[in-house]
Amino acid sequence: MKTFRSALLAVVPAMFVAVFFVYPVATLLARGLGLDAGRLLEVITGSRFLKIIWFTTWQAALSTLLAGLFALPLTWALANRQFAGRRLARVLVTVPFVLPTVVVAGAFIALMDRFNLDEGAVRLRHTVWAILLAHAFFNVAVFARSVGGFWSQLDRRPEEAARTLGASPWRAFVEVTLPRLRPSLIAAVSVVFLFSFTSFAVILLLGGPRRSSIETEIYRYAVTRSDISTAAALSIVQMVAVVSLVVTNGWLQRRAVGRQGLVADRAVPAQTARQRGVLATTLTGTAVVLGLPLAVLVERSLASGGGYSFANYRALGERVRLLPISAADALVNSLAFAVVAAGIALVIGGMASLAIVHGTRSVSRLLDLGMLLPLGTSAVTLGFGVLISLDRGVLDLRGSWWIVPITQSLLAIPFVVRGVVPVLRAIDPGMREVAATLGASPGRVRREIDLRIGARALATGVGFAFAISLGEFGATSFVGRRSDLLTVPLAIQRLLATPGDLLRGQAMALSVILMVVTALVVFLSDRLHPTSGGML
Amino acid sequence: MNRSTTTCRAVLVALVLSLLAVGCGGSDADVADEGCPTITLVTYDSFVVSEGLLESFTADSCIEVEQVSSGDAGQLVSSAILTKDNPTADVMFGIDNTFLQRGLDADLFVPYESPLLANVDAALQLDPEYRVTPIDYGDVCVNYWLSELSGEAPATLDDLIDPAHADQFVTMNPETSSPGFAFLLATIARYGDGWEDYWQSLVDNGVSITAGWSDAYYGEFIAGGGSRSIVTSYASSPPAEVIFADPPIDTAPSAVLYDSCFRQVEFAGILAGTEAPGAAQQLIDFMLSSDFQEDIPLNMFVYPANRDAALPEAFVEFGQLADNPATLTPQEIETNREAWTERWVEIVLG
Numbered sequence: 042m043k044t045f046r047s048a049l050l051a052v053v054p055a056m057f058v059a060v061f062f063v064y065p066v067a068t069l070l071a072r073g074l075g076l077d078a079g080r081l082l083e084v085i086t087g088s089r090f091l092k093i094i095w096f097t098t099w100q101a102a103l104s105t106l107l108a109g110l111f112a113l114p115l116t117w118a119l120a121n122r123q124f125a126g127r128r129l130a131r132v133l134v135t136v137p138f139v140l141p142t143v144v145v146a147g148a149f150i151a152l153m154d155r156f157n158l159d160e161g162a163v164r165l166r167h168t169v170w171a172i173l174l175a176h177a178f179f180n181v182a183v184f185a186r187s188v189g190g191f192w193s194q195l196d197r198r199p200e201e202a203a204r205t206l207g208a209s210p211w212r213a214f215v216e217v218t219l220p221r222l223r224p225s226l227i228a229a230v231s232v233v234f235l236f237s238f239t240s241f242a243v244i245l246l247l248g249g250p251r252r253s254s255i256e257t258e259i260y261r262y263a264v265t266r267s268d269i270s271t272a273a274a275l276s277i278v279q280m281v282a283v284v285s286l287v288v289t290n291g292w293l294q295r296r297a298v299g300r301q302g303l304v305a306d307r308a309v310p311a312q313t314a315r316q317r318g319v320l321a322t323t324l325t326g327t328a329v330v331l332g333l334p335l336a337v338l339v340e341r342s343l344a345s346g347g348g349y350s351f352a353n354y355r356a357l358g359e360r361v362r363l364l365p366i367s368a369a370d371a372l373v374n375s376l377a378f379a380v381v382a383a384g385i386a387l388v389i390g391g392m393a394s395l396a397i398v399h400g401t402r403s404v405s406r407l408l409d410l411g412m413l414l415p416l417g418t419s420a421v422t423l424g425f426g427v428l429i430s431l432d433r434g435v436l437d438l439r440g441s442w443w444i445v446p447i448t449q450s451l452l453a454i455p456f457v458v459r460g461v462v463p464v465l466r467a468i469d470p471g472m473r474e475v476a477a478t479l480g481a482s483p484g485r486v487r488r489e490i491d492l493r494i495g496a497r498a499l500a501t502g503v504g505f506a507f508a509i510s511l512g513e514f515g516a517t518s519f520v521g522r523r524s525d526l527l528t529v530p531l532a533i534q535r536l537l538a539t540p541g542d543l544l545r546g547q548a549m550a551l552s553v554i555l556m557v558v559t560a561l562v563v564f565l566s567d568r569l570h571p572t573s574g575g576m577l
Numbered sequence: 578m579n580r581s582t583t584t585c586r587a588v589l590v591a592l593v594l595s596l597l598a599v600g601c602g603g604s605d606a607d608v609a610d611e612g613c614p615t616i617t618l619v620t621y622d623s624f625v626v627s628e629g630l631l632e633s634f635t636a637d638s639c640i641e642v643e644q645v646s647s648g649d650a651g652q653l654v655s656s657a658i659l660t661k662d663n664p665t666a667d668v669m670f671g672i673d674n675t676f677l678q679r680g681l682d683a684d685l686f687v688p689y690e691s692p693l694l695a696n697v698d699a700a701l702q703l704d705p706e707y708r709v710t711p712i713d714y715g716d717v718c719v720n721y722w723l724s725e726l727s728g729e730a731p732a733t734l735d736d737l738i739d740p741a742h743a744d745q746f747v748t749m750n751p752e753t754s755s756p757g758f759a760f761l762l763a764t765i766a767r768y769g770d771g772w773e774d775y776w777q778s779l780v781d782n783g784v785s786i787t788a789g790w791s792d793a794y795y796g797e798f799i800a801g802g803g804s805r806s807i808v809t810s811y812a813s814s815p816p817a818e819v820i821f822a823d824p825p826i827d828t829a830p831s832a833v834l835y836d837s838c839f840r841q842v843e844f845a846g847i848l849a850g851t852e853a854p855g856a857a858q859q860l861i862d863f864m865l866s867s868d869f870q871e872d873i874p875l876n877m878f879v880y881p882a883n884r885d886a887a888l889p890e891a892f893v894e895f896g897q898l899a900d901n902p903a904t905l906t907p908q909e910i911e912t913n914r915e916a917w918t919e920r921w922v923e924i925v926l927g
Contacts, residue, residue: 072659143791150796154803245788246796250750251926261752264651266915267658267679346824362876365625365644424648428656432663439665440617440645518622519652521665524644535623537791539878540800540814540831541821 051396065426073273084274097254104176104237112184114323120192139512139559142242148334167249191225196302224463235417283417301467342549353550379510385450386506390457398465415451424519449510457502504563615641619666667851678911686846693865709844715879716812717759719837722799744783747797748809763839766903813878816895838899
């Protein structure tokens with residue numbers, strides 16, 4: 042019975058991914074390559090494709106590096122300093138993550154315009170730098186929230202010991218803190234890399250017409266040309282890249298320091314004037330850089346009739362022509378999808394995390410890979426795969442309400458798993474043994490120790506799941522849905538596809554509402570977890 | 578029994594229930610023995626009709642219409658080809674003349690000749706076998722912003738390569754944008770083999786290329802705060818600028834370069850494999866009826882195919898279609914699409 046329950050933890054997530062991801066994608070790949078298997082060889086040997094594969098890879102690597110560097114000060118502050126508004130900062134940093142790319146791209150272009158980075162010596166527009174900066178902007182949240190959360194639970198005594206022994210703060214950070222952060226850092230890096238690796242609209246809108254990534258090429262072949270063979274071949278290349286990344290990743294993870302002393306919260310208030318200065322600079326700097334594009338959006342949403350007013354917001358209550366339902370109804374749809382997607386991500390991701398940490402080595406590796414793979418898979422491949430595979434009997438999901446949150450949850454689960462697993466791995470096994478010796482069943486150990494200590498990471502992951510679902514565009518548009526199930530990002534895209542200042546103003550207002558709603562939802566989900574303080 | 582077992586059970590039950598709910602959620606075209614049949618209409622995302630319109634069809638015909646959206650026009654056609662053996666819907670709306678041949682080659686549709694085609698111009702009826710029915714049409718045309726124009730208003734395609742309009746024109750990559758592709762077709766229709774030289778001249782004159790329409794119109798064109806005064810858009814864009822102006826205006830701020838227009842025709846077709854062909858035919862008839870046709874312009878900013886349908890005021894006043902729009906046959910477009918766009922990439926993007 043005990044082993045049955047343990048097995049269940051692995052089997053349920055495995056089944057979920059098998060049915061809703063592996064089966065659809067495999068069906069599409071089989072269909073595509075069945076048509077023309079030689080295409081795969083041409084794709085991996087053609088110099089044009091090799092160039093695209095190379096570009097996709099290095100831009101993703103650089104984007105990740107840039108996001109990590111840019112997020113570092115804020116991540117440090119969130120983990121180490123108690124300050125008024127710390128909780129709020131953790132929430133607000135998620136906002137960029139959820140915004141539709143078309144809107145962010147618009148804000149970036151407006152900023153480049155304002156600061157004269159359009160042309161001239163420091164030209165940003167249609168360069169790879171615009172791509173890297175946008176990816177960094179989107180992904181700061183991943184580092185700040187998941188690494189920051191993990192960091193805040195690390196016992197600070199080892200660093201203090203190092204400092205007492207005469208290490209400089211920098212040396213203590215590099216030699217003591219960094220190695221201990223490694224599991225969480227690697228997890229965040231892999232998620233951000235995959236996000237940038239499969240990014241679509243950023244490449245097209247900011248990179249200019251000359252840039253193509255594997256993702257944009259898959260779209261071009263599958264959609265513009267209906268050439269499923271080439272699209273399938275490219276998808277396979279994309280997956281091979283993702284699998285090799287995950288495997289390297291797992292190898293690095295295992296080499297990382299294992300058990301750690303965990304605490305409820307290591308942060309302390311800034312004491313000296315210098316410490317306060319550093320904190321203030323860090324927070325202001327991050328707020329300015331992340332806030333500028335958002336401020337542009339807010340400004341645009343308020344501009345109406347030649348002045349400023351809330352007219353654009355008021356207009357959203359009524360159904361605009363061009364949209365099948367009112368923007369308010371689209372928001373209700375988005376929220377309902379987000380609740381279900383986050384719920385699925387919580388259950389499946391939570392179970393998978395436990396199975397990865399406690400399962401046998403092969404189960405653990407396979408599950409880890411299976412949970413991460415959807416994030417590195419093209420929305421086209423997944424969407425078309427669903428259309429041709431989940432089409433019969435009880436699994437006929439085409440056009441159903443459920444297919445939207447299910448697909449979105451596939452993209453959200455990695456955020457849960459990658460956040461929770463490092464925390465669970467860091468738990469001192471002694472703690473579990475003591476509980477078992479005292480007569481706790483394995484289930485009870487999992488509940489009382491793993492779930493309680495992992496609760497914060499779980500809540501962070503659920504926050505991301507909400508944000509992903511609220512902002513998701515690609516897969517939602519591909520799986521096919523009932524027309525009245527319009528979501529906010531789709532509505533914004535639609536409003537921006539017809540001329541007229543009124544529509545643009547409403548699109549901006551809707552984006553701002555999306556930002557506010559995301560912040561609220563993440564704020565609530567952050568509060569969901571019980572304090573783990575008493576345990577430790 | 579401890580609590581963790583209960584939690585496990587609850588999770589399992591929830592999962593099973595949601596799977597069951599999922600199973601019941603899907604529905605295909607099914608004709609009930611008694612009562613009204615339900616048919617599914619699949620369209621691209623931007624298909625919108627006024628509230629109550631489809632309900633009025635249901636009231637008259639006893640046919641329920643379920644609407645499914647499937648991305649942009651390219652996604653719509655590609656996914657219909659992929660799901661040909663088990664179609665997602667009974668009727669598809671939104672395949673245009675640039676994709677038509679691909680859909681016909683894939684045998685997506687079954688023929689139906691609607692009696693209402695008598696009111697539709699022969700020029701719009703591009704399939705002599707009636708596998709698709711024209712529903713609406715519009716022109717993709719170069720637009721220019723009246724107040725910010727450098728030099729005289731462009732009147733011909735050749736004016737776009739005039740140095741007076743240097744660095745003023747922004748258009749879209751035909752590989753990623755449907756109006757971008759339509760404009761490329763307009764130049765091919767006008768210049769024949771000379772289109773390559775024409776595009777070289779556009780490049781020399783500083784044309785800017787974006788991935789999609791929004792990026793061009795709201796990013797680089799004056800309308801969105803950009804600096805370029807000429808853009809590829811639609812013949813219906815000036816009326817849209819008036820209808821959605823803020824604050825309201827009386828005259829359109831932009832105008833259309835009629836010499837640059839390419840005509841797009843959008844069709845509906847009954848998907849092969851439908852189990853309710855009769856109901857599907859009634860839906861096609863309804864889509865050609867005045868009720869539906871008069872609803873089209875203000876929702877989708879295109880023109881009704883049925884010449885009896887009345888146009889809204891703003892379209893009459895500010896909108897005008899090209900007298901002599903460029904066209905190419907669907908066969909020509911499908912046969913050459915890849916070669917043309919690849920050559921375009923070589924010339925323009927280098």
